[in-house]
Amino acid sequence: MNQSFESLFKQLPKVLQLHAQGHWQNLQARYEPIIQSLDDERHHLIRYCFALSDFIAESCIYNQPIFERLFIDDKALTLDEVETQLAKVSQCESEPQFMSALRLLRKSVMAHIAKTDLLKGQDIETSFKLLSTICDRFIMAAYHKAYAEVAKVFGQPKADNGEAMPMTILGMGKLGGGELNFSSDIDLIFCYPHSGQTEGGRRVADNQQFFVKVAQKTIQYLNHHSAEGFVFRVDMRLRPFGDSGPLVMSYSAMEDYYQEQGRDWERYAMLKARVIGEQQNPYAQQLYGLLRPFVYRRYIDFSVIESLRKMKLLISQEARRKDSGVNIKLGTGGIREVEFVAQALQMIRGGREKQLQVRSLLLALERLDELQAIDSETFEGLKQNYLKLRVCEHYLQQFNDCQTQWLPDDEIGQARLSHLLGAEQWSQCLDYVHQVMATVHEHFSDLIAESAEEKAEQLSPFEILWQLPESSSTQDIFQYLQPDELQSLTERIGNFKRECQ
Secondary structure, eight states: SSOOOHHHHHHHHHHHHHHHHHHHHHHHHHHHHHHHHSSSHHHHHHHOOOOOHHHHHHHHHHOHHHHHHHIIOOOOOOOHHHHHHHHHHOOSSSSHHHHHHHHHHHHHHHHHHHHHTTTTOOHHHHHHHHHHHHHHHHHHHHHHHHHHHHHHHHHEEOOSEEEEOOOEEEEEEHHHHHHHOTTTOOOEEESOOOOBEEEEESOOOBBHHOOOOOOOHHHHHHHOOOBBOOSEEEEEETTTTGGSSSOOOOOOOHHHHHHHHHOOOHHHHHOEEEEGGGOOOOOOOHHHHHHHHHHHHHSSSSSSSHHHHHHHHHHHHHHHHHHSSOTTTTSSSHHHHHHHEEEEHHHTTTTTTTGOOOHHHHHHHHHHHHHTSHHHHHHHHHHHHHHHHHHHHHHHHHHHHEEEOOHHHHHHHHHHHHHHTOOOOOHHHHHHHHHHHHHHHHHHHHHHHHOOHHHOOOOOOOHHHHHHHHHHHHHHHTTTTTTHHHHHHHHHHHHHHHHOO
C-alpha cells in the first residue's frame, strides 16, 4: 500500500472508526507498555485492521503472542515456519496440551492470513492455495498424533512388506481442489488399503477397529470446540452411506460401494477427491486407480447435464427459501454455478480428454479453454468473476472467522465490505456484486440451457427427497420444505401406508 495507515484509517466510514476504537481501548488496557512503545503509524495500522475484522482484534487482545507476531515482529508467514511450529506442537506429551497448542497456532496463522488479505497484500489465488496447504499440514499433524496414540495400545497394522500401514485421508470439495475458503468446513473421507490385524501392541485389533479409533481421534483433535476455539470443522457426510455408514472403509469396500450404489452427486463430489499427504502415502495411486472409473466414463457422458440441473435447482430452491438476502455461493450466478459449468464439462468429456482430470476449478477452466470446450470469452468471464466472488467470500469470512456466503445485513458488515470492494455506499457495493453474479449466470445458462419454464420450476417434495443424498438428516430434508408442503407430504405418506395395510 502506498498510502499511510493514518490516511487509510481516516478514509474508513465513521461507524468503522468508532467500532475499532472499542477494540483499541481493550488492547490498550491489556498491553499499555507495549502500545506506548509503538509509533503513530503502527497505531493506525492496528486500528485499521481492528476496524475490518473482529477476529483479528479479539485474537490479538486475548493472545499476546499473536498480537506481537502480527503487529510488532511483522514477519511474512512462510510454510517452513508453520512446519516448524507444528513440529513443536506435536511434541506435546498430553492430548489436552496438544489440542490447546494446535488451536492457538491455527488462530495465529489464520489471523496472519486475514491481515494480509484485508491489507491486500496477496491475490486471492495465493490466499486459498496457502490456506489449503496449511490445512493439509494441520490435518496430517492431527492424524500422526492420533495414529501414535492408538498404536501405543494396539500396535500397528502391517502391510505385506512389514511396514506400518497408513490411513488414507481424502480431502473433498475446495480442500481437495486446493482452493479452500478462509473459514470453511473440511469434507473428509477416511479409508485404508486392506484388512488384517495389528501387531506389536498390548492388545490386538483388526485393521477396521484400529483405523476407526485413529479417525475418531483425528476428528476430535481438529473439530472439538474448546476455550481456544477449534482447528477445522470436520464434515464426514460425503463418505459412503453418509452418517449411517462406517467411519472408515477398506479400499475394496469403497470400490464395491461406488460401482454398485454410487450416484451422480457422488461422482460430482469425488471429482475433487485428493489424498492428503499424498507424497507420504504409498497407497494413494492405488486408490485413485479404483475411483477414477467411477468419476470419469470412457464415453462422452451427456447424461450428467440433467442430474446437475436437478442438483442446481435443489440448491437454488434452498437459497430462495432460506433468506431474502444474497448468497454469493448458492444464489443465482453464485460460486456454485461456476463450479457446475467446469465440473459438468469435466464429467462429460473427462473420460476421453485426460487433461480434464484435474481437481482445481481454475485449472479445469484453463484446460476447457485450451480444448475449445468453452470459448475464450466464456473462460475469461467465468474465471474473473469467480475470483471476484471468492475475494468477496474471503472478506465476509475474515470479518468474524465465520463460514458464511450471505451478504451482510448489518451496518458494520456492509461498511466493511463496501470499503474493501472500493464502493462509497452499500448500494454501489450491492450493484457490483449483482453485476458479477448476473455475468456468471449468463454463462451458466448458456451451458445448462435453462428454459423459462425450468427457471420457474419448483421441485415437488417427493423430488426433493429423491435428489437429496442419503447422508441428509431429517433436519436437512425439512429445511427444503415449506410448512404446507411438509403437511401435504405427511398426508400422502400416511395415505400410502394405509393403502398398503
